[in-house]
Structure formats: structure tokens, C-alpha cells
Amino acid sequence: MTTTVTAAILVIGDEILSGRTKDKNIGYIAEYLTAIGIDTKEVRVVPDEEDEIVPALNTLRAKYNYVFTTGGIGPTHDDITADCIAKAFGVSIDVDPRARALLLERIAEKDLNEARLRMARIPAGAELVDNPISKAPGFMIGNVITMAGVPSIMQAMLDAVTPKLKTGTKMIQVTIEAAGMKEGDIGTEYGAIAKAHPGVIMGSYPMMNETGFFTRLVLRAKDPALLGPAEAAVVAMVERAKPATSEIKITRGA
Amino acid sequence: MTTTVTAAILVIGDEILSGRTKDKNIGYIAEYLTAIGIDTKEVRVVPDEEDEIVPALNTLRAKYNYVFTTGGIGPTHDDITADCIAKAFGVSIDVDPRARALLLERIAEKDLNEARLRMARIPAGAELVDNPISKAPGFMIGNVITMAGVPSIMQAMLDAVTPKLKTGTKMIQVTIEAAGMKEGDIGTEYGAIAKAHPGVIMGSYPMMNETGFFTRLVLRAKDPALLGPAEAAVVAMVERAKPATSEIKITRGA
Structure with a gap:
């Protein structure tokens, strides 16, 4: 049996929407x-506005x-x-003694002014998420995990919170491509194979490299028993559709 | 008088949500x-599912x-x-003769199969958006502009549709930074300046380079008469807050 755990990412920041900063966190x-x-x-990416966030x-x-x-x-x-x-969440928020103590590991008490104490403001009932880089913590309340925007800090926080997360069955993935095979040549048959294999997510991506366009087919499923037959059908199709001189490249995993 | 024209970006694709493809279009x-x-x-980024799109x-x-x-x-x-x-939009969709003609500029009629003709399916009433790279057009219907996901093609389509768009007053921007100035030292005063200058969007971004963290202050407004006084107040604040040995760097424009 497979299980699914879902998530959304909410990026908060005017600088992403203006294009001045290029987001590196979503991917x-x-x-x-x-x-x-x-x-x-x-x-979703939203501006620094309460009415949007x-x-x-x-x-x-x-x-x-x-x-x-x-x-x-x-x-x-x-x-x-x-x-x-x-x-x-409808809860109060104030300077959290645990978060204040963490800030004091890096900041002298005399420098812990009103601005810096903002970084210790944590919604009531939240668990802290460790920030080994600059100490100011993220937090988790209910099913929401709040992390910094600076990529190195965000990445450390994601590592820190992961043990607390419920996870589902991992997707397994197989990527099938052949040089010179065109998306338009296989689209109809590929669609029919997709229809015949519910439970397998089948994507098709036009790609470009120095020799021109080619097609990458990506099959994803949580159940290997579903993925196998779909893969076999797609490989057989690619054998017929690819130029005689090109080889099929199959890659397993992400 | 300033005018504002707003937009949203809707990225459609499972491959972005799985992280397999890193989006290059949003920024x-x-x-x-x-x-x-x-x-x-x-x-917003949504999967390839009608109920979400x-x-x-x-x-x-x-x-x-x-x-x-x-x-x-x-x-x-x-x-x-x-x-x-x-x-x-509640309109019909079928193979559009104009789009089909464009495909025939690149594809031989004998190869224009059911799959390739999908690329000529255009909602009724839409204007086509030129694709000089691979011919299959984007389109604009009402206030929605639909473009390819391949970055080079998307960029060409954006150029093609731009003359048809209504635009507003451009934001002008000034960036102020000083090496060694810490966000926490200026946060409270910077917030007070922001409050005193409505109409100016004032952001503060912790940055990191090889010498450590520093702070970038970004002021944006559509009206230069509003931006000038805010800039003067921020520069005076930075003069006081920065280390004596560092210089203020002011950059105008994006």
C-alpha cells in the first residue's frame, strides 16, 4: 500500500516578485x-503584505x-x-524566551535591541526550528514550517525540521530518452499508454542541447508494480519511434 | 500622477513541483x-491537473x-x-487555421499528426502570440497570455506580446548598502522611516559575501518626489550606523 503526504511552498517577499532577487528555494x-x-x-509567491500572506x-x-x-x-x-x-492561527505572539536565549548565543545582550528581538517573536505554541548558522530560529506551528529566506539558512532549517515530519511512500521515477526522437511523433501513442496506466504519472518534456531538440519521457509512480508495465510499453514505443541510429537512454531515480 | 498595472504568473507543470526541473521563468x-x-x-505553480489549473x-x-x-x-x-x-473562459477550443498554417512553416503536412495538431488548438477568440523559434504559437485571450515552458521560447513570446500590453508607471529604485552594517542595528529606525514615507516600499535584505553578512536596503517608488526624501533619511541613518571605515554604496535603477 502506498501513502501520500502533500505540501505547499509559500514564498514571502517583494524582492522575488520584482525580479530583483531570483528565488533559489523553490527548486x-x-x-x-x-x-x-x-x-x-x-x-505561491506573495508580497510582504498581511492581507496577502x-x-x-x-x-x-x-x-x-x-x-x-x-x-x-x-x-x-x-x-x-x-x-x-x-x-x-489566531494565537498570540511575543518574544519567546527560548528564541531570545538562542539569539544571545551570537549577540551580546547590550546589542539585543527592539529590532533584533523581532527575530525572537514566535507564535504561541510553536516549536522552534534550529538555525545553526545565525541562531535566529525558524518555527513549526500546526502543519506550517516557517524558515528563513537566505538559502543557506533555509537549507539548514529544512534539515533540522525533517525528523519531525511525517512522510509518505517515495515516488520512483524512470526517465527514457532517445536522441532525435520528436515529441510530436509519439504524442498520440504516449497519451494512449498514459491512459492505460492510471497510477503512473507520465510527463513529456521537449529538451534542447547543442544538437537540437529531443524528448525526455518521465514516468513516476509510488508502486513499482504499476511502473514496470508502463515502462515496458513506453520503451517498446520508443524503439519504434526513435531514429535507427540513436540509442535509448534509461535513467532510474530522481 | 502614477498608474499601476498588475500581473500574476501561473507556472503549470509537475516537473517544477517535483523539483526535477528548476524553474527559470519566474525570475x-x-x-x-x-x-x-x-x-x-x-x-503560483500548479500541477498538470485541470482541477488545479x-x-x-x-x-x-x-x-x-x-x-x-x-x-x-x-x-x-x-x-x-x-x-x-x-x-x-467558457469558450470552445479547436484546431485554429492560423496556428495550423504556422506549424506548416516548420512541419511537413504528412507529419502533422493528431499529437502535433494539439499545438494548434487555440481557444476561440484568442489572438496568437508569435513563436519565432519553433513556430507553435502562444496566445492571448482576455487578460491571459499563454506561453511555452521552454525558457528560450517563452522569452521570445514575451517579446512578441509586449507591444499589446498596457503598462503603468515604472518603479524607480535606489539600493543603499554599506559593508559591515548590520540589519539588527538599523531595524527600528529604518522601520520608523518607512512608516513616515508611505508610497515608498522599503525592503531590507541580509546578504552574505566572502567577508560575511551585510545589509542591503532597497527603496522603491513610482513617484520620484516621494523617493527623494526617503532616500535622504535612509542615507543619513546609514552614515550614523555603518562602521567608520566603510563607504556607502548607492545604486540607482533595477
């Missing part, structure tokens, strides 16, 4: 969650098993993520 | 739209001036974007 988190058996089903968070946390947020937990006025999460 | 489109005077206010599209097109979609307009069964857009 990292998505790949990481796939590897541990959590299926990312949706991503709170409804997005409430929609996503009701729909998926987990929501991972990035960004907006620093010391400045535009860092409003923690307050928005408290509001979404 | 490109966001930066491009900022440069022409359109403000991206939200991004249609509601997301209807929410976003009602809320923003434009929606730009990427992905899902190829020749295979998982390319369902055009059909979903027709469904969202």
Missing part, C-alpha cells in the same frame, strides 16, 4: 521533499499536509511573516 | 515586467490586470493548458 525544497517522500502540490497561508494549510514558508523572519519592519502566521 | 518574467512598468503581485486561473485573472502562464502547450497528453484556459 531546492521541491527536490528535497520529493526525496524524503513528501509531494509538493502547489507553490494570511489568506494564502490559511488556504494552503487547510488543503495540504504541510506548508513550508520562506522569507520575512528578519529584524526589519518588512519582516512580518511570524506575525501573519500568528494571526492566521 | 525572468518578474524582472522583465518590472522593467516595462507592470507589477507582478503573485506567482482552472480555479487558479480564474482567481488570478479576476484579481490582476494580466496573467502570464508558462508550460503545458506542447503535443502530448499532459499538455492541457490551452484546454484549461478555454474551459476557464
